Amino acid sequence: MSYLKEVIGYSFAFGKDYTVSLGGFLLVIFALVATHFFLRLLRRIVCARLKQEDQYKFITLFTFLKYFIFTIVLIVSLDSIGIEVTVLLAGSTALFVGLGLGMQKLFQDITSGIFILLDRTVSVNDIIQVEGKVGKVTQVNLRTTRAITHDDKILIIPNHKFLSEILYNWTQNYEKTREFVEVGVAYGTDVDLVKEILIQVALDNRVVLRMPEPDVHFQDFGDSALQFRLYFYIADSFNILKIKSDIRFGIDKAFKEKNITIPFPQRDVHIHQK
Incomplete structure:
Protein backbone atom coordinates (compact mmCIF):
# COMPACT_ATOMS: atom_id res chain seq x y z
CA MET A 1 0.00 0.00 0.00
CA SER A 92 0.72 33.00 -24.42
CA THR A 93 -1.23 36.14 -25.34
CA ALA A 94 0.85 36.88 -28.43
CA LEU A 95 0.43 33.30 -29.61
CA PHE A 96 -3.34 33.44 -29.22
CA VAL A 97 -3.54 36.77 -31.05
CA GLY A 98 -1.68 35.23 -33.99
CA LEU A 99 -3.89 32.15 -33.95
CA GLY A 100 -6.99 34.34 -33.76
CA LEU A 101 -6.02 36.28 -36.86
CA GLY A 102 -5.11 33.12 -38.74
CA MET A 103 -8.33 31.33 -37.77
CA GLN A 104 -10.69 34.26 -38.36
CA LYS A 105 -12.53 32.49 -41.19
CA LEU A 106 -12.88 29.37 -39.04
CA PHE A 107 -14.52 31.35 -36.26
CA GLN A 108 -16.80 33.04 -38.79
CA ASP A 109 -17.87 29.65 -40.13
CA ILE A 110 -18.55 28.26 -36.64
CA THR A 111 -20.51 31.35 -35.58
CA SER A 112 -22.50 31.23 -38.81
CA GLY A 113 -23.17 27.53 -38.25
CA ILE A 114 -24.71 28.28 -34.86
CA PHE A 115 -26.93 31.02 -36.33
CA ILE A 116 -28.00 28.69 -39.15
CA LEU A 117 -29.11 26.05 -36.66
CA LEU A 118 -30.89 28.51 -34.39
CA ASP A 119 -32.86 30.42 -37.03
CA ARG A 120 -33.30 27.37 -39.32
CA THR A 121 -31.91 29.08 -42.41
CA VAL A 122 -30.98 25.67 -43.77
CA SER A 123 -32.10 22.19 -42.71
CA VAL A 124 -31.30 18.69 -43.89
CA ASN A 125 -33.18 17.78 -47.13
CA ASP A 126 -33.66 21.45 -48.10
CA ILE A 127 -32.99 22.27 -51.76
CA ILE A 128 -30.67 25.27 -51.88
CA GLN A 129 -28.96 27.38 -54.53
CA VAL A 130 -25.66 29.09 -53.77
CA GLU A 131 -23.48 30.83 -56.36
CA GLY A 132 -25.51 29.28 -59.17
CA LYS A 133 -25.12 25.73 -57.85
CA VAL A 134 -28.15 23.71 -56.71
CA GLY A 135 -27.95 20.93 -54.16
CA LYS A 136 -29.91 18.94 -51.60
CA VAL A 137 -28.61 19.46 -48.06
CA THR A 138 -27.34 16.24 -46.50
CA GLN A 139 -25.49 17.56 -43.46
CA VAL A 140 -25.26 20.81 -41.48
CA ASN A 141 -22.10 21.01 -39.38
CA LEU A 142 -20.65 23.82 -37.32
CA ARG A 143 -18.07 24.82 -39.92
CA THR A 144 -19.51 23.61 -43.21
CA THR A 145 -22.74 22.48 -44.83
CA ARG A 146 -22.76 19.57 -47.27
CA ALA A 147 -25.16 19.23 -50.20
CA ILE A 148 -25.39 16.77 -53.09
CA THR A 149 -25.89 18.11 -56.62
CA HIS A 150 -27.88 16.73 -59.56
CA ASP A 151 -24.63 15.14 -60.77
CA ASP A 152 -24.10 13.29 -57.46
CA LYS A 153 -21.25 15.62 -56.56
CA ILE A 154 -20.81 16.91 -53.02
CA LEU A 155 -20.88 20.65 -52.38
CA ILE A 156 -18.94 21.64 -49.26
CA ILE A 157 -20.11 25.15 -48.38
CA PRO A 158 -18.39 27.25 -45.68
CA ASN A 159 -21.17 28.41 -43.38
CA HIS A 160 -20.18 32.10 -43.52
CA LYS A 161 -21.39 32.18 -47.14
CA PHE A 162 -24.98 31.75 -45.94
CA LEU A 163 -24.74 35.02 -44.01
CA SER A 164 -22.62 37.04 -46.43
CA GLU A 165 -24.18 36.03 -49.76
CA ILE A 166 -27.64 35.54 -51.22
CA LEU A 167 -29.05 32.06 -50.58
CA TYR A 168 -32.04 30.56 -52.37
CA ASN A 169 -33.84 27.98 -50.27
CA TRP A 170 -36.33 26.36 -52.63
CA THR A 171 -38.16 24.29 -50.03
CA GLN A 172 -38.05 26.21 -46.76
CA ASN A 173 -41.67 27.39 -46.93
CA TYR A 174 -43.17 24.31 -48.57
CA GLU A 175 -41.98 21.06 -50.07
CA LYS A 176 -43.69 21.95 -53.35
CA THR A 177 -42.23 24.49 -55.77
CA ARG A 178 -43.58 26.27 -58.84
CA GLU A 179 -41.66 25.56 -62.05
CA PHE A 180 -42.16 26.39 -65.72
CA VAL A 181 -41.28 25.33 -69.26
CA GLU A 182 -41.23 27.77 -72.19
CA VAL A 183 -42.19 26.97 -75.77
CA GLY A 184 -42.90 28.91 -78.95
CA VAL A 185 -45.39 28.11 -81.73
CA ALA A 186 -45.78 29.45 -85.24
CA TYR A 187 -47.89 32.54 -85.93
CA GLY A 188 -51.43 31.58 -86.94
CA THR A 189 -51.63 28.64 -84.50
CA ASP A 190 -54.83 28.27 -82.44
CA VAL A 191 -53.67 29.66 -79.08
CA ASP A 192 -56.57 28.07 -77.19
CA LEU A 193 -55.53 24.67 -78.54
CA VAL A 194 -51.94 25.32 -77.48
CA LYS A 195 -53.08 26.14 -73.94
CA GLU A 196 -55.22 22.99 -73.79
CA ILE A 197 -52.37 20.77 -74.99
CA LEU A 198 -49.81 22.24 -72.59
CA ILE A 199 -52.07 21.77 -69.57
CA GLN A 200 -52.86 18.20 -70.60
CA VAL A 201 -49.15 17.39 -71.02
CA ALA A 202 -48.51 18.64 -67.50
CA LEU A 203 -51.40 16.62 -66.08
CA ASP A 204 -50.18 13.49 -67.87
CA ASN A 205 -46.91 13.70 -65.95
CA ARG A 206 -47.27 11.74 -62.70
CA VAL A 207 -44.83 13.98 -60.84
CA VAL A 208 -46.78 17.19 -61.51
CA LEU A 209 -49.19 18.03 -58.69
CA ARG A 210 -52.89 18.32 -59.48
CA MET A 211 -53.34 21.14 -56.98
CA PRO A 212 -52.54 23.91 -57.55
CA GLU A 213 -53.53 23.29 -61.15
CA PRO A 214 -51.08 23.81 -64.05
CA ASP A 215 -51.49 27.13 -65.83
CA VAL A 216 -50.42 28.62 -69.16
CA HIS A 217 -49.37 32.21 -69.80
CA PHE A 218 -49.18 33.80 -73.23
CA GLN A 219 -45.81 35.47 -72.71
CA ASP A 220 -45.14 37.53 -75.81
CA PHE A 221 -45.26 37.99 -79.57
CA GLY A 222 -41.74 36.95 -80.47
CA ASP A 223 -39.76 37.68 -83.62
CA SER A 224 -40.63 34.31 -85.13
CA ALA A 225 -43.02 32.66 -82.65
CA LEU A 226 -45.84 33.10 -80.16
CA GLN A 227 -44.20 32.58 -76.76
CA PHE A 228 -45.97 30.50 -74.08
CA ARG A 229 -44.97 29.50 -70.58
CA LEU A 230 -46.39 26.40 -68.85
CA TYR A 231 -46.45 26.69 -65.04
CA PHE A 232 -46.81 23.66 -62.78
CA TYR A 233 -46.12 22.56 -59.20
CA ILE A 234 -43.98 19.63 -58.08
CA ALA A 235 -42.96 18.15 -54.73
CA ASP A 236 -39.57 16.91 -55.92
CA SER A 237 -37.69 20.02 -57.00
CA PHE A 238 -34.32 18.29 -56.71
CA ASN A 239 -35.13 16.29 -59.86
CA ILE A 240 -36.46 19.30 -61.76
CA LEU A 241 -34.07 18.82 -64.70
CA LYS A 242 -35.49 15.38 -65.54
CA ILE A 243 -39.07 16.53 -64.92
CA LYS A 244 -38.69 19.45 -67.32
CA SER A 245 -37.09 17.15 -69.88
CA ASP A 246 -40.03 14.73 -69.68
CA ILE A 247 -42.51 17.57 -70.12
CA ARG A 248 -40.63 18.88 -73.17
CA PHE A 249 -40.72 15.40 -74.70
CA GLY A 250 -44.47 15.34 -74.06
CA ILE A 251 -44.98 18.76 -75.63
CA ASP A 252 -43.02 17.84 -78.74
CA LYS A 253 -45.03 14.62 -79.18
CA ALA A 254 -48.40 16.33 -78.61
CA PHE A 255 -47.59 19.18 -81.01
CA LYS A 256 -46.62 16.75 -83.76
CA GLU A 257 -49.90 14.88 -83.32
CA LYS A 258 -51.83 18.16 -83.74
CA ASN A 259 -49.56 19.47 -86.54
CA ILE A 260 -48.44 22.42 -84.44
CA THR A 261 -45.11 23.82 -85.57
CA ILE A 262 -42.34 24.96 -83.24
CA PRO A 263 -40.58 27.58 -85.40
CA PHE A 264 -36.95 28.60 -85.32
CA PRO A 265 -35.45 32.01 -86.06
CA GLN A 266 -34.82 32.70 -89.73
CA ARG A 267 -32.56 35.28 -91.27
CA ASP A 268 -32.74 36.53 -94.85
CA VAL A 269 -29.41 37.32 -96.48
CA HIS A 270 -29.50 39.73 -99.42
CA ILE A 271 -26.48 39.94 -101.72
CA HIS A 272 -26.16 43.12 -103.74
CA GLN A 273 -23.90 43.02 -106.76
CA LYS A 274 -22.32 46.24 -107.99
Whole structure:
Protein backbone atom coordinates (compact mmCIF):
# COMPACT_ATOMS: atom_id res chain seq x y z
CA MET A 1 0.00 0.00 0.00
CA SER A 2 2.85 2.35 0.88
CA TYR A 3 4.45 1.48 -2.46
CA LEU A 4 1.23 2.47 -4.28
CA LYS A 5 1.13 5.78 -2.42
CA GLU A 6 4.74 6.36 -3.32
CA VAL A 7 4.02 5.71 -7.00
CA ILE A 8 0.96 7.95 -7.03
CA GLY A 9 2.85 10.66 -5.20
CA TYR A 10 5.73 10.58 -7.64
CA SER A 11 6.17 14.03 -9.13
CA PHE A 12 7.72 15.20 -12.36
CA ALA A 13 8.58 18.65 -13.61
CA PHE A 14 6.19 20.50 -15.90
CA GLY A 15 8.01 23.49 -17.33
CA LYS A 16 10.15 25.57 -14.95
CA ASP A 17 7.59 26.50 -12.32
CA TYR A 18 5.34 23.46 -11.95
CA THR A 19 5.60 19.91 -10.67
CA VAL A 20 2.77 17.45 -11.17
CA SER A 21 2.27 14.21 -9.29
CA LEU A 22 1.28 11.05 -11.07
CA GLY A 23 -1.90 11.02 -8.98
CA GLY A 24 -2.75 14.54 -10.13
CA PHE A 25 -2.11 13.58 -13.74
CA LEU A 26 -4.38 10.54 -13.40
CA LEU A 27 -7.03 12.78 -11.82
CA VAL A 28 -7.06 15.01 -14.90
CA ILE A 29 -7.31 11.98 -17.20
CA PHE A 30 -10.15 10.53 -15.10
CA ALA A 31 -12.05 13.84 -15.18
CA LEU A 32 -11.81 14.02 -18.98
CA VAL A 33 -12.82 10.36 -19.46
CA ALA A 34 -15.75 10.70 -17.03
CA THR A 35 -16.88 13.85 -18.84
CA HIS A 36 -16.69 12.02 -22.17
CA PHE A 37 -18.94 9.17 -21.02
CA PHE A 38 -21.37 11.54 -19.29
CA LEU A 39 -21.77 13.66 -22.43
CA ARG A 40 -22.14 10.54 -24.54
CA LEU A 41 -24.95 9.28 -22.30
CA LEU A 42 -26.61 12.71 -22.26
CA ARG A 43 -26.53 12.86 -26.06
CA ARG A 44 -28.22 9.45 -26.37
CA ILE A 45 -30.95 10.35 -23.87
CA VAL A 46 -31.78 13.66 -25.55
CA CYS A 47 -31.64 12.27 -29.12
CA ALA A 48 -34.02 9.47 -28.17
CA ARG A 49 -36.69 12.08 -27.39
CA LEU A 50 -36.21 14.23 -30.49
CA LYS A 51 -37.51 13.91 -34.01
CA GLN A 52 -34.95 12.92 -36.61
CA GLU A 53 -34.88 16.42 -38.11
CA ASP A 54 -34.21 17.98 -34.70
CA GLN A 55 -31.57 15.36 -33.91
CA TYR A 56 -29.27 16.70 -36.64
CA LYS A 57 -29.49 20.21 -35.20
CA PHE A 58 -28.98 19.04 -31.62
CA ILE A 59 -25.95 16.91 -32.51
CA THR A 60 -24.28 19.81 -34.30
CA LEU A 61 -24.87 22.22 -31.42
CA PHE A 62 -23.92 19.52 -28.93
CA THR A 63 -20.56 19.09 -30.66
CA PHE A 64 -19.77 22.75 -30.04
CA LEU A 65 -21.05 22.49 -26.45
CA LYS A 66 -18.96 19.36 -25.89
CA TYR A 67 -15.71 21.14 -26.73
CA PHE A 68 -16.66 24.01 -24.47
CA ILE A 69 -17.39 21.66 -21.54
CA PHE A 70 -14.15 19.74 -22.08
CA THR A 71 -12.24 23.04 -21.97
CA ILE A 72 -13.88 24.02 -18.66
CA VAL A 73 -13.25 20.57 -17.14
CA LEU A 74 -9.61 20.66 -18.23
CA ILE A 75 -9.07 24.14 -16.75
CA VAL A 76 -10.71 23.19 -13.43
CA SER A 77 -8.80 19.89 -13.26
CA LEU A 78 -5.44 21.53 -13.91
CA ASP A 79 -6.20 24.22 -11.36
CA SER A 80 -7.06 21.55 -8.76
CA ILE A 81 -3.59 20.00 -9.07
CA GLY A 82 -1.82 23.33 -8.74
CA ILE A 83 -1.38 24.45 -12.34
CA GLU A 84 -2.63 28.01 -12.78
CA VAL A 85 -4.02 28.01 -16.29
CA THR A 86 -4.65 31.76 -16.25
CA VAL A 87 -0.91 32.38 -15.86
CA LEU A 88 -0.16 30.09 -18.79
CA LEU A 89 -2.77 31.82 -20.93
CA ALA A 90 -1.45 35.25 -20.02
CA GLY A 91 2.03 34.22 -21.08
CA SER A 92 0.72 33.00 -24.42
CA THR A 93 -1.23 36.14 -25.34
CA ALA A 94 0.85 36.88 -28.43
CA LEU A 95 0.43 33.30 -29.61
CA PHE A 96 -3.34 33.44 -29.22
CA VAL A 97 -3.54 36.77 -31.05
CA GLY A 98 -1.68 35.23 -33.99
CA LEU A 99 -3.89 32.15 -33.95
CA GLY A 100 -6.99 34.34 -33.76
CA LEU A 101 -6.02 36.28 -36.86
CA GLY A 102 -5.11 33.12 -38.74
CA MET A 103 -8.33 31.33 -37.77
CA GLN A 104 -10.69 34.26 -38.36
CA LYS A 105 -12.53 32.49 -41.19
CA LEU A 106 -12.88 29.37 -39.04
CA PHE A 107 -14.52 31.35 -36.26
CA GLN A 108 -16.80 33.04 -38.79
CA ASP A 109 -17.87 29.65 -40.13
CA ILE A 110 -18.55 28.26 -36.64
CA THR A 111 -20.51 31.35 -35.58
CA SER A 112 -22.50 31.23 -38.81
CA GLY A 113 -23.17 27.53 -38.25
CA ILE A 114 -24.71 28.28 -34.86
CA PHE A 115 -26.93 31.02 -36.33
CA ILE A 116 -28.00 28.69 -39.15
CA LEU A 117 -29.11 26.05 -36.66
CA LEU A 118 -30.89 28.51 -34.39
CA ASP A 119 -32.86 30.42 -37.03
CA ARG A 120 -33.30 27.37 -39.32
CA THR A 121 -31.91 29.08 -42.41
CA VAL A 122 -30.98 25.67 -43.77
CA SER A 123 -32.10 22.19 -42.71
CA VAL A 124 -31.30 18.69 -43.89
CA ASN A 125 -33.18 17.78 -47.13
CA ASP A 126 -33.66 21.45 -48.10
CA ILE A 127 -32.99 22.27 -51.76
CA ILE A 128 -30.67 25.27 -51.88
CA GLN A 129 -28.96 27.38 -54.53
CA VAL A 130 -25.66 29.09 -53.77
CA GLU A 131 -23.48 30.83 -56.36
CA GLY A 132 -25.51 29.28 -59.17
CA LYS A 133 -25.12 25.73 -57.85
CA VAL A 134 -28.15 23.71 -56.71
CA GLY A 135 -27.95 20.93 -54.16
CA LYS A 136 -29.91 18.94 -51.60
CA VAL A 137 -28.61 19.46 -48.06
CA THR A 138 -27.34 16.24 -46.50
CA GLN A 139 -25.49 17.56 -43.46
CA VAL A 140 -25.26 20.81 -41.48
CA ASN A 141 -22.10 21.01 -39.38
CA LEU A 142 -20.65 23.82 -37.32
CA ARG A 143 -18.07 24.82 -39.92
CA THR A 144 -19.51 23.61 -43.21
CA THR A 145 -22.74 22.48 -44.83
CA ARG A 146 -22.76 19.57 -47.27
CA ALA A 147 -25.16 19.23 -50.20
CA ILE A 148 -25.39 16.77 -53.09
CA THR A 149 -25.89 18.11 -56.62
CA HIS A 150 -27.88 16.73 -59.56
CA ASP A 151 -24.63 15.14 -60.77
CA ASP A 152 -24.10 13.29 -57.46
CA LYS A 153 -21.25 15.62 -56.56
CA ILE A 154 -20.81 16.91 -53.02
CA LEU A 155 -20.88 20.65 -52.38
CA ILE A 156 -18.94 21.64 -49.26
CA ILE A 157 -20.11 25.15 -48.38
CA PRO A 158 -18.39 27.25 -45.68
CA ASN A 159 -21.17 28.41 -43.38
CA HIS A 160 -20.18 32.10 -43.52
CA LYS A 161 -21.39 32.18 -47.14
CA PHE A 162 -24.98 31.75 -45.94
CA LEU A 163 -24.74 35.02 -44.01
CA SER A 164 -22.62 37.04 -46.43
CA GLU A 165 -24.18 36.03 -49.76
CA ILE A 166 -27.64 35.54 -51.22
CA LEU A 167 -29.05 32.06 -50.58
CA TYR A 168 -32.04 30.56 -52.37
CA ASN A 169 -33.84 27.98 -50.27
CA TRP A 170 -36.33 26.36 -52.63
CA THR A 171 -38.16 24.29 -50.03
CA GLN A 172 -38.05 26.21 -46.76
CA ASN A 173 -41.67 27.39 -46.93
CA TYR A 174 -43.17 24.31 -48.57
CA GLU A 175 -41.98 21.06 -50.07
CA LYS A 176 -43.69 21.95 -53.35
CA THR A 177 -42.23 24.49 -55.77
CA ARG A 178 -43.58 26.27 -58.84
CA GLU A 179 -41.66 25.56 -62.05
CA PHE A 180 -42.16 26.39 -65.72
CA VAL A 181 -41.28 25.33 -69.26
CA GLU A 182 -41.23 27.77 -72.19
CA VAL A 183 -42.19 26.97 -75.77
CA GLY A 184 -42.90 28.91 -78.95
CA VAL A 185 -45.39 28.11 -81.73
CA ALA A 186 -45.78 29.45 -85.24
CA TYR A 187 -47.89 32.54 -85.93
CA GLY A 188 -51.43 31.58 -86.94
CA THR A 189 -51.63 28.64 -84.50
CA ASP A 190 -54.83 28.27 -82.44
CA VAL A 191 -53.67 29.66 -79.08
CA ASP A 192 -56.57 28.07 -77.19
CA LEU A 193 -55.53 24.67 -78.54
CA VAL A 194 -51.94 25.32 -77.48
CA LYS A 195 -53.08 26.14 -73.94
CA GLU A 196 -55.22 22.99 -73.79
CA ILE A 197 -52.37 20.77 -74.99
CA LEU A 198 -49.81 22.24 -72.59
CA ILE A 199 -52.07 21.77 -69.57
CA GLN A 200 -52.86 18.20 -70.60
CA VAL A 201 -49.15 17.39 -71.02
CA ALA A 202 -48.51 18.64 -67.50
CA LEU A 203 -51.40 16.62 -66.08
CA ASP A 204 -50.18 13.49 -67.87
CA ASN A 205 -46.91 13.70 -65.95
CA ARG A 206 -47.27 11.74 -62.70
CA VAL A 207 -44.83 13.98 -60.84
CA VAL A 208 -46.78 17.19 -61.51
CA LEU A 209 -49.19 18.03 -58.69
CA ARG A 210 -52.89 18.32 -59.48
CA MET A 211 -53.34 21.14 -56.98
CA PRO A 212 -52.54 23.91 -57.55
CA GLU A 213 -53.53 23.29 -61.15
CA PRO A 214 -51.08 23.81 -64.05
CA ASP A 215 -51.49 27.13 -65.83
CA VAL A 216 -50.42 28.62 -69.16
CA HIS A 217 -49.37 32.21 -69.80
CA PHE A 218 -49.18 33.80 -73.23
CA GLN A 219 -45.81 35.47 -72.71
CA ASP A 220 -45.14 37.53 -75.81
CA PHE A 221 -45.26 37.99 -79.57
CA GLY A 222 -41.74 36.95 -80.47
CA ASP A 223 -39.76 37.68 -83.62
CA SER A 224 -40.63 34.31 -85.13
CA ALA A 225 -43.02 32.66 -82.65
CA LEU A 226 -45.84 33.10 -80.16
CA GLN A 227 -44.20 32.58 -76.76
CA PHE A 228 -45.97 30.50 -74.08
CA ARG A 229 -44.97 29.50 -70.58
CA LEU A 230 -46.39 26.40 -68.85
CA TYR A 231 -46.45 26.69 -65.04
CA PHE A 232 -46.81 23.66 -62.78
CA TYR A 233 -46.12 22.56 -59.20
CA ILE A 234 -43.98 19.63 -58.08
CA ALA A 235 -42.96 18.15 -54.73
CA ASP A 236 -39.57 16.91 -55.92
CA SER A 237 -37.69 20.02 -57.00
CA PHE A 238 -34.32 18.29 -56.71
CA ASN A 239 -35.13 16.29 -59.86
CA ILE A 240 -36.46 19.30 -61.76
CA LEU A 241 -34.07 18.82 -64.70
CA LYS A 242 -35.49 15.38 -65.54
CA ILE A 243 -39.07 16.53 -64.92
CA LYS A 244 -38.69 19.45 -67.32
CA SER A 245 -37.09 17.15 -69.88
CA ASP A 246 -40.03 14.73 -69.68
CA ILE A 247 -42.51 17.57 -70.12
CA ARG A 248 -40.63 18.88 -73.17
CA PHE A 249 -40.72 15.40 -74.70
CA GLY A 250 -44.47 15.34 -74.06
CA ILE A 251 -44.98 18.76 -75.63
CA ASP A 252 -43.02 17.84 -78.74
CA LYS A 253 -45.03 14.62 -79.18
CA ALA A 254 -48.40 16.33 -78.61
CA PHE A 255 -47.59 19.18 -81.01
CA LYS A 256 -46.62 16.75 -83.76
CA GLU A 257 -49.90 14.88 -83.32
CA LYS A 258 -51.83 18.16 -83.74
CA ASN A 259 -49.56 19.47 -86.54
CA ILE A 260 -48.44 22.42 -84.44
CA THR A 261 -45.11 23.82 -85.57
CA ILE A 262 -42.34 24.96 -83.24
CA PRO A 263 -40.58 27.58 -85.40
CA PHE A 264 -36.95 28.60 -85.32
CA PRO A 265 -35.45 32.01 -86.06
CA GLN A 266 -34.82 32.70 -89.73
CA ARG A 267 -32.56 35.28 -91.27
CA ASP A 268 -32.74 36.53 -94.85
CA VAL A 269 -29.41 37.32 -96.48
CA HIS A 270 -29.50 39.73 -99.42
CA ILE A 271 -26.48 39.94 -101.72
CA HIS A 272 -26.16 43.12 -103.74
CA GLN A 273 -23.90 43.02 -106.76
CA LYS A 274 -22.32 46.24 -107.99
